[in-house]
Amino acid sequence: MTSGLDGALPLLACPVCAGELTRRAGVVGCPTGHRFDVARQGYLTLLGAGSRTDTGDTADMVAARQEFLDAGHFGPLTEAIVAAAGAGPVLDLGAGTGQHLRAVVDRRGGIGLAVDTSKYAARRAARAHPRVGSVVADAWSRLPVRSGAVGTVLNVFAPRDPAELVRILTPGGRAVIVTPAPEHQVELRGRIELLAVDEDKADRLAAALGPGLTPAGRTSVHVVMRLSRSDVDRLIRMGPSTYHLPADRRRAAVQALDDLTDVTLAATVSVFTAPS
Ligand SMILES: C[S@@+](CC[C@H](N)C(=O)[O-])C[C@H]1O[C@@H](n2cnc3c(N)ncnc32)[C@H](O)[C@@H]1O
Ligand SMILES: [Zn+2]
Numbered sequence: 001m002t003s004g005l006d007g008a009l010p011l012l013a014c015p016v017c018a019g020e021l022t023r024r025a026g027v028v029g030c031p032t033g034h035r036f037d038v039a040r041q042g043y044l045t046l047l048g049a050g051s052r053t054d055t056g057d058t059a060d061m062v063a064a065r066q067e068f069l070d071a072g073h074f075g076p077l078t079e080a081i082v083a084a085a086g087a088g089p090v091l092d093l094g095a096g097t098g099q100h101l102r103a104v105v106d107r108r109g110g111i112g113l114a115v116d117t118s119k120y121a122a123r124r125a126a127r128a129h130p131r132v133g134s135v136v137a138d139a140w141s142r143l144p145v146r147s148g149a150v151g152t153v154l155n156v157f158a159p160r161d162p163a164e165l166v167r168i169l170t171p172g173g174r175a176v177i178v179t180p181a182p183e184h185q186v187e188l189r190g191r192i193e194l195l196a197v198d199e200d201k202a203d204r205l206a207a208a209l210g211p212g213l214t215p216a217g218r219t220s221v222h223v224v225m226r227l228s229r230s231d232v233d234r235l236i237r238m239g240p241s242t243y244h245l246p247a248d249r250r251r252a253a254v255q256a257l258d259d260l261t262d263v264t265l266a267a268t269v270s271v272f273t274a275p276s
Helices: 003-011 061-070 075-084 099-108 119-125 162-166 201-209 227-236 245-254
Strands: 020-024 027-029 090-093 114-115 132-136 150-156 170-180 213-230 260-275
Touching: 003 114, 003 132, 003 162, 061 099, 061 114, 061 119, 075 099, 075 150, 075 170, 075 213, 090 099, 090 162, 090 227, 099 114, 099 150, 114 119, 119 132, 132 150, 132 245, 170 201, 170 245, 201 213, 201 260, 213 227, 227 245, 227 260
Parallel strands: 090 114, 090 150, 114 132, 150 170
Antiparallel strands: 020 027, 170 260, 213 260
16 A cells, blocks of 8 residues: 555545544455455545446546646646645545646645546556545545545546535635636637537536635636647547547547647636635
8 A cells, every 4th residue: 555545544434334444454444344445556446335437537538648747738727726725635536647636735745635536547646646645436426535624625627516525625624626718728629629618617616616615716827838749639638528539530630730739728726615
């Protein structure tokens, strides 16, 4: 087991009975006797009876995301997330490869917990940082996390259940939620069949999260990335459009681009606070 998972264990709860989890002789379990697997790659799977994993990213999507983020193209977004994060412990819901969480924990100290329903993402997140634990769990089910245990929840382009965010946050804790803005990747639309971004996503988010979470500010990230064809290919493969666009049509559309294409990264970083 990785030290990151050991550090995060006190935040976790049994997905069957909500009991506390401890590790004995390499096995994680609760006092009632429910037992959970720690994968050889270091992540823990905590799925309850109704938990789903079919909405998680595929191996190819996660590999493309890691390569794209490693190149630093989303650096300004990570910076805005680090600036918006509050006290620890920090849980990243739908963490993907854990790259934003890694930056927050590294720069702000404390421990982190990456939660994702994709085992391919969880594998990568388990290696993100020595103080980050990685868990496979479903954001649409009750989270396997103790009530009031988390100082900051990050949720970046990923699903969330607002009631669960309120439950797991400490009183006055902070949720940092990132949604795409309408201009996101606007240059690629029309050239490549991408899914559209809702016009009022950040406003609808605020409405959907109330009344349990109170809006506490918003920042916009708006930068132009200069991307090679390979970068654009990864950007498409790592996002939801990949489900709708056959690989041969994607490749043909990417080949038709110039050597370098300017592509807008546009996102809203919304901060909410839990009741004190
Ligand atoms: C667009 S990616 C964003 C990943 C990461 N937050 C980032 O910004 O790099 C969405 C992530 O949500 C995860 N996801 C999808 N459905 C989920 C669910 N029901 N519960 C937890 N994670 C989920 C996917 O596996 C994927 O890693
Ligand atoms: Zn249990």
